[in-house]
């Protein structure tokens with residue numbers, strides 16, 4: 001087996017074996033705690049420019065199939081696992097995970113110390129890193145890590161977004177027309193809406209409010225996506241135009257951050273973020289807790305002590321994460337707009353929150 005090297009921005013080095021393509025990869029190293037769903041994770045466009053380290057110790061067991069991808073390719077910049085499965089064992093498998101990583105040119109590494117890596121990132125925070133299957137000198141790789149792009153200020157939504165609009169139609173009767181702004185949308189999201197009778201017009205990230213409203217949508221959806229929310233001014237601007245018109249708005253993850261910024265709130269970088277499928281999120285009105293799927297490194301800063309004034313009327317924080325108190329949902333009180341920082345499309349992850357798509361449909365019905 002070929003050796004490989006993982007070097008973090010602060011000099012911490014892990015030696016391991018190559019897993020996937022040969023070569024070198026750079027990105028922000030983050031950890032994901034999901035015990036299942038590696039294929040959905042790898043293909044989630046929100047992971048662009050990130051090296052994802054899995055805390056689940058055994059990866060690749062069920063191989064790869066053509067049904068589970070959340071986009072047209074593997075999106076992560078690099079991959080870190082502890083122990084790759086030596087065999088593929090699932091009736092759904094069509095290929096091995098290692099072959100798939102190679103097919104997309106994704107460089108990975110298997111290291112013994114994924115637990116040490118995770119503890120390091122929890123303490124020091126997510127940071128830039130590099131994986132190389134060619135370099136043996138950590139200092140030489142570190143120099144290239146320090147020259148690689150940072151996540152702060154990264155405008156990546158427009159890079160992963162669809163270049164052309166397309167439509168996802170329901171099997172049965174069309175009940176609502178949705179304009180969905182693709183900031184890095186996952187395949188399951190328009191599907192979840194189509195299952196509920198929505199005809200979903202997916203638009204490029206940079207679509208203007210006029211282009212969105214020209215579709216005469218019953219509601220406008222803003223998707224998840226990669227990068228720093230502070231760098232997506234184009235989506236904040238279109239959101240403001242849509243809110244002005246009073247159309248129902250629903251946002252997920254980066255979409256939640258776009259709503260926050262459209263309301264004049266700030267976003268900030270979390271130390272190590274939330275990535276996994278068991279984050280406890282509380283609805284502050286009902287006290288109810290949902291176990292939810294997350295993938296975010298930034299968050300919205302908002303007052304937690306009741307409704308606050310914005311340019312679009314009163315707003316409130318609807319959900320918080322019970323692990324760390326981070327804002328996980330927003331709602332306008334005087335207009336039909338709401339958003340969540342987590343992933344109700346549940347691919348991968350628990351389905352506790354899929355009801356939010358019904359909430360969006362209810363708003364569109366009114």
Ligand SMILES: NC(=O)CC[C@H](N)C(=O)O
Nearest residue numbers: 046224225253254297298
């Ligand atoms: N999944 C997402 O939409 C992530 C949003 C943003 N890129 C973040 O890291 O917080």
